[in-house]
Amino acid sequence: MRKLIDDILSSLWFRPGLWMLAYTVLAVALVYGEIQLHAQGVDTSRYELLRIDAAGARTMLGSIATAMLTVTSLSFSVMMLAVVQTANAYSPRLLRRYIRDPLNQHALGILLGTFLYSMIVLRSIWSIPDFVPFMATNVALGLSFVATGALLHSLNHVPQSIKVSSIISLILEQTETVIERGFPRDVGRAWPGEGDPELPKCEPREVLAGTSGYMQHFDHEKLLSTAEQADVVIRMRWIIGDYILAGTPLASVWGKVDAELEDTIQRACVRGSERSSPQDAGFGLDQxxxxxxxxxxxxxxxxxxxxxxxxxxxxxxxxxxxxEAASSYRCDLNGQLRLVLPRWxxxxxxxxxxxxxxxxxxxxxxxxxxxxxxxxxxxxxxxxxxxxxxxxxxxxxxxxxxxxxxxxxxxxxxxxxxxxxxxxxxxxxxxxxxxxxx
Missing domain, CATH: 1.20.1440 (de novo design (two linked rop proteins))
Structure with a gap:
């Protein structure tokens, strides 16, 4: 779940999509409400801030829609220029940081949302004769001011974000959180005895990786409970951030290995095409x-x-x-050794x-x-x-x-x-x- 949330927040569509959805709902609600009032003979022109006729409303909404599309292209171009500049000057590993920057995503969402809002309201003027959504049109004017502020804030934020001090501060904040969490310190309980525990004498069974990719996330809670239920000891062969080839040993298991346990081990080791920061302190150090x-x-x-x-x-x-140095040997609540986790x-x-x-x-x-x-x-x-x-x-x-x-x-x-x-x-x-x- 954490991996899924991180992937969604790292995408360039999620937050802008929410803004566009909210603006669309607002436009439809206002237009529908005014259509109902118009059908009942209620004069909504008294609620307008700026008196305007149908032709003027069409002109204003069309201008807002055109302007929003233009400045969205400008904002996106400035953001991509910052991405390229950062990759060339500092590190290509920082591309993910700019794509998932919430301020840039919110700015794009507000601009695109204003465009969609204006288009929906503009369409309603043509659909019903002698109908002008006065309240929705005036709200569009207010939203254009909000979009202008978002654009100015974005244009100010992008140059600030490419300063080396800003980049390092953000990496420090993310990596510090991972270090304080202290993987594998947060997995079960540490081995309570002196020295390292003895592993079972029998030969372990190797679980092979089903897919290739970087180890991005380790679902230790699920794996620890499964190991306890199956009464096995599992030793992971890789640390977060390592690249794993399909067909190579992923884990060694002392005990009975059935299809369910093997599937749990495969799903607990989430792999992807690039490294990510939620559990990988080494990724921040590398950046x-x-x-x-x-x-x-x-x-x-x-x-x-x-x-x-x-x-x-x-x-x-x-x-x-x-x-305190985290022990690689992790036990369940009863103090029984269940996981052996390599660490940096x-x-x-x-x-x-x-x-x-x-x-x-x-x-x-x-x-x-x-x-x-x-x-x-x-x-x-x-x-x-x-x-x-x-x-x-x-x-x-x-x-x-x-x-x-x-x-x-x-x-x-x-x-x-x-x-x-x-x-x-x-x-x-x-x-x-x-x-x-x-």
């Missing part, structure tokens, strides 16, 4: 990393934007560290973010400083020694890259000062000087 890498390309050469992206990644990794590790996050940025930005002093600063900050809140060792390994990797990337004596001296500060903050032994001087 921000793409922005940093694109900013460091020779055609853009914008290290300041890359530095902003590094700060955003540090914020998200901090969110990950401040929460802190090591994977470092490799897929900071190391990717270092590969393209290791020759820029600003990027080196931002990465070292990120290591200092994350080390202070690391949950244990393994995570601190990972961050120290990243510092050593940055040092190794800097030895090859920089040749200027002034740059080497500056880099040495940065590493001296970092090692002092982390309480680590000094690294060899790159400048060759004590």
């Amino acid at each position: 921000i990393t793409d922005i940093a890498v694109r900013a460091l390309s020779p055609g853009v050469n914008d290290p300041a934007t890359a530095a902003t992206a590094i700060d955003a990644l540090t914020y998200l990794l901090r969110k990950h560290l401040v929460h 590790s802190f090591n994977h996050m470092i490799e897929d973010t900071y190391l990717r940025i270092l590969q393209y930005g290791g020759e820029d002093v600003l990027i080196v400083r931002q990465l070292l600063r990120a290591c200092e900050q994350l080390t202070c809140i690391a949950r244990g020694e393994p995570e601190r060792e990972l961050l120290w390994a990243l510092v050593q990797e940055i040092h190794t890259r800097a030895r090859v990337a920089f040749s200027s004596q002034s740059q080497l001296s500056q880099i040495d000062r940065l590493f001296q500060h970092t090692t002092a903050e982390l309480g680590r032994p000094p690294l060899p000087l790159l400048s060759g001087t004590e």
Whole structure:
């Protein structure tokens, strides 16, 4: 259900369709009401704000309909221009974000709804002799003002939305929600014992994927209850965001596997043609990393934007560290092991973010400083020694890259000062000087 709702909200037709339906119902209701009043001999002209005859009403409604269709094309063109600009400047992964932007969708819906409203009211003037829907015509005039305001708001919103700060803020908001939910922390109960539980001794049966696609959503509630009813242990082979090929192992099951259980496993792993964000924190990290890498390309050469992206990644990794590490072993309410769910590790996050940025930005002093600063900050809140060792390994990797990337004596001296500060903050032994001087 969550996947279906996300797909509907990500489409460009749902919200505009609701607006068009509402405007159509309003037009039909007003025209029908005025037709009934006209049949009873009630003079509705006294309710009009602007006195108008049939010819004037036709002209005004036709003008409104034509104008709405024109400005809808303009608004859609501006939105598509922003989409192309964002994809070229930052990342093509952000296309879904602009298509599902509610403000753009509401603006399109209001414009198209006003067009349909005007056409329906205009048609009623021609259908009944000597009938002019005065109230509906004046409402059309009011709706044209609403549509003009929606257009102005949309034209102001689109340029604001393509600023890198706005894009990163939106990604942060979505990804932070996924991290706080803490998959698989929200699945059943964690294994209560010490260490990892022993899996059943019998050979597991492999359930093969029926279709190919990216793992978009995992219906853990249904799968956990089914595993409990069937008295089996299920180990999923993939994490959210992985691409799964049809015919490859999807899950391993210890216990009796019938057609119903296999069908439940297949339906619990919702796959699609692209990654999505509701359960995939890695997708948000990849989007921000793409922005940093694109900013460091020779055609853009914008290290300041890359530095902003590094700060955003540090914020998200901090969110990950401040929460207790989620156990991969999930139990039912009785404490019986039912699911084994792979998850993103802190090591994977470092490799897929900071190391990717270092590969393209290791020759820029600003990027080196931002990465070292990120290591200092994350080390202070690391949950244990393994995570601190990972961050120290990243510092050593940055040092190794800097030895090859920089040749200027002034740059080497500056880099040495940065590493001296970092090692002092982390309480680590000094690294060899790159400048060759004590």
